[in-house]
Amino acid sequence: MRLIGRTSITRRLALLFVTASSAVLLALGFVIATSVEKHFEQQDMEVLSGKMELARHALKTFKSQDDLDRISQLLDNSLVGHHGLELIVFGPNHALLYATPNANFPFDMMAARAAQSPHRPMTWLLGDQTYRGIAAELPTGISERSRVVVAVALDIAHHQAFMRSFQQTLWFFVAGAALLTGLLGWLIARRGLAPLRAMREQAQVVTAQQLSHRLQVETVPVELAELAQSLNDMLARLEDAFHRISDFSSDIAHELRTPVSNLMTQTQVVLSRARDADEYRSILESNAEEFERMARMISDMLLLAKADNGLVVPSRETLHVAAEVLALFDYYDAGAEERGLGLSVEGDGEVSADRLMLRRALGNLLSNAVRHSTAHTTVRVRVHTDQDAVSIGMENTGDGIAQEHLERVFDRFFRVDPSRQRSTEGTGLGLAITKSIVVAHGGTITVASIGKVTTFTIRLPRVP
Numbered sequence: 020m021r022l023i024g025r026t027s028i029t030r031r032l033a034l035l036f037v038t039a040s041s042a043v044l045l046a047l048g049f050v051i052a053t054s055v056e057k058h059f060e061q062q063d064m065e066v067l068s069g070k071m072e073l074a075r076h077a078l079k080t081f082k083s084q085d086d087l088d089r090i091s092q093l094l095d096n097s098l099v100g101h102h103g104l105e106l107i108v109f110g111p112n113h114a115l116l117y118a119t120p121n122a123n124f125p126f127d128m129m130a131a132r133a134a135q136s137p138h139r140p141m142t143w144l145l146g147d148q149t150y151r152g153i154a155a156e157l158p159t160g161i162s163e164r165s166r167v168v169v170a171v172a173l174d175i176a177h178h179q180a181f182m183r184s185f186q187q188t189l190w191f192f193v194a195g196a197a198l199l200t201g202l203l204g205w206l207i208a209r210r211g212l213a214p215l216r217a218m219r220e221q222a223q224v225v226t227a228q229q230l231s232h233r234l235q236v237e238t239v240p241v242e243l244a245e246l247a248q249s250l251n252d253m254l255a256r257l258e259d260a261f262h263r264i265s266d267f268s269s270d271i272a273h274e275l276r277t278p279v280s281n282l283m284t285q286t287q288v289v290l291s292r293a294r295d296a297d298e299y300r301s302i303l304e305s306n307a308e309e310f311e312r313m314a315r316m317i318s319d320m321l322l323l324a325k326a327d328n329g330l331v332v333p334s335r336e337t338l339h340v341a342a343e344v345l346a347l348f349d350y351y352d353a354g355a356e357e358r359g360l361g362l363s364v365e366g367d368g369e370v371s372a373d374r375l376m377l378r379r380a381l382g383n384l385l386s387n388a389v390r391h392s393t394a395h396t397t398v399r400v401r402v403h404t405d406q407d408a409v410s411i412g413m414e415n416t417g418d419g420i421a422q423e424h425l426e427r428v429f430d431r432f433f434r435v436d437p438s439r440q441r442s443t444e445g446t447g448l449g450l451a452i453t454k455s456i457v458v459a460h461g462g463t464i465t466v467a468s469i470g471k472v473t474t475f476t477i478r479l480p481r482v483p
Contacts, residue, residue: 028208029205029208029209029212030205032204032205032207032211033201033204033205034201036201036203036204036207037197037198037201040196040197040200041193041196041200044192044193044196045193048189048193051189052185052186052189055181055182055185056178059175060151063140063151063173063175063178064153066104066173067151067152067153067171067173070097070098070106070171071138071155071157074157074169074171075169077090077093077094077097078159078160079159081159082160082161086160090116091116091117094106094117103174104171105122105150105152105171105172105173105174106118106122106169106170106171107119107122107124107129107169107170108167108168108170109126109129109167109168111165111166111167113126121148121174122170124150126168128143130154130168132153132154132170133154133169133170137155138153138155139153140152140153141153141154142175148174148176149174149175149179150172150173150175151172151173152170152171152173153170153171153172154169154170155169156169214238214240217238217239218239218243218246218247218250221234222234227261230254230257230258231258233251233255234250234251267432270431270432273432274447278309279313281309282306282309285302285305285306286306319452320448322455323431323448323452326452326455326456327455331455331456331459333372333460334373336371336372336373337371338369338372339367339368340368340369340370340411341366341367341368342367343374343377343378343381344364344381344385344402344411347378347382348362351382354389355398358392358395359394359395360389360392360394360396360397361397361398363398363399364399364400364402365402366401366402366404367404368411368481369404369409369481369482370409370460370479370480371482372479373460376456376459376460377456377460380452380453380457380477381411381477383449383453384413384453384475384477385398385400386449387415387475388413388415388473389415391418391473392415392416392417393416393417393418393471396415396416396417398413398415399412399413399414399415401414404481407480408478408479408480409478409479410476411476411477411478412474412475412476412477413474413476413477414473414474415472415473416472417473418471419468419469419472420466420468420473422468425466428466429450429451429453429454430451431447431448432447433447433450434447457477460479461479461480462477462478462479462480463477464478
């Protein structure tokens with residue numbers, strides 16, 4: 020099986036061509052040979068039947084035993100000019116009444132054939148000669164009980180020679196045709212598979228530096244168009260994933276390089292001269308904040324890496340969304356009051372989710388809403404349950420998000436305002452983590468921004 024599996028398609032198609040054409044030619048040869056043999060048999064039967072009728076007619080004219088003595092003369096005259104035709108007549112007492120020179124046919128076989136299936140052709144071998152003949156028990160004109168066995172046969176050596184020659188020619192023709200078909204099949208298969216080789220050559224161009232290369236779907240046959248399109252789709256996904264990984268790595272390096280550089284610079288400056296204890300404590304507190312931010316970023320990146328590999332498995336329990344939102348309000352209430360923001364929740368619904376993960380996802384949205392809301396406005400959370408899911412909409416009024424940024428707000432390290440790149444308020448991974456948590460729970464998250472109103476909507480499967 021392994022050897023067959025490694026056989027090329029071209030070779031397989033060529034072998035199939037050879038097998039199919041050989042089978043067709045053999046079947047055709049068998050039909051032709053059978054037809055020719057049947058034709059010879061019909062020709063022989065016309066002659067044999069004619070001579071049998073002649074013998075029948077002659078025997079009816081015999082009225083006495085003396086007439087039987089004249090049978091040799093009568094049959095000799097009727098067989099003049101029929102070369103290869105043999106005739107033998109056995110009398111009532113197995114007596115041989117007449118026989119052509121080569122008709123040494125055994126009486127038992129002739130009598131048995133005449134009794135079982137008269138006038139039906141049979142073939143037998145006598146010496147080195149093969150005969151086809153018929154035998155019948157015929158009445159004479161002497162009396163109803165006076166019957167004789169008559170057998171008439173033809174030497175079919177010339178027919179057999181013709182059939183042997185025909186079959187030999189047929190075998191040579193089949194063998195030659197099989198070889199020719201195999202060669203033509205190999206050429207046809209090779210030419211037919213040329214588009215696959217072209218696709219292979221195009222695919223070889225694709226490298227990590229040229230993931231944008233695509234197969235030319237319009238130049239391949241219809242049967243391969245879907246395959247080419249699937250490969251192009253796969254390349255598009257790989258290109259997108261590669262760019263995401265590249266951007267992610269670049270963002271990680273950028274995000275970590277700045278705080279590490281600051282820590283090194285600050286440490287070198289501090290060590291440049293002796294300082295008092297309060298100054299050292301202040302610097303260490305500042306460094307601790309930076310370390311804490313870096314640790315939070317690394318933890319978030321590990322969570323996202325697990326989510327990308329499907330390793331985030333929620334520990335589910337039935338939760339009331341409104342209760343979880345109200346619990347978060349207690350945490351963010353102080354910050355909201357400082358800016359005169361109102362927090363409200365409307366509606367409720369039950370979901371099967373991991374409590375900590377759900378709170379983290381909702382907390383990220385609420386944190387962003389509080390942070391980017393205009394003072395003295397209200398952050399509204401609307402919970403709605405429909406037939407399939409629980410919808411959680413978080414709405415705030417602020418600067419809004421430009422339409423061109425909506426598709427990227429869930430990207431890692433993406434910030435709508437680049438001036439907040441080094442903001443201490445977040446790591447730029449909050450919305451990406453929120454999306455990963457929602458996806459891990461089998462839900463979806465979308466964002467819409469109309470005017471100054473921005474709404475994030477989470478849809479989670481409802482509890483059955």
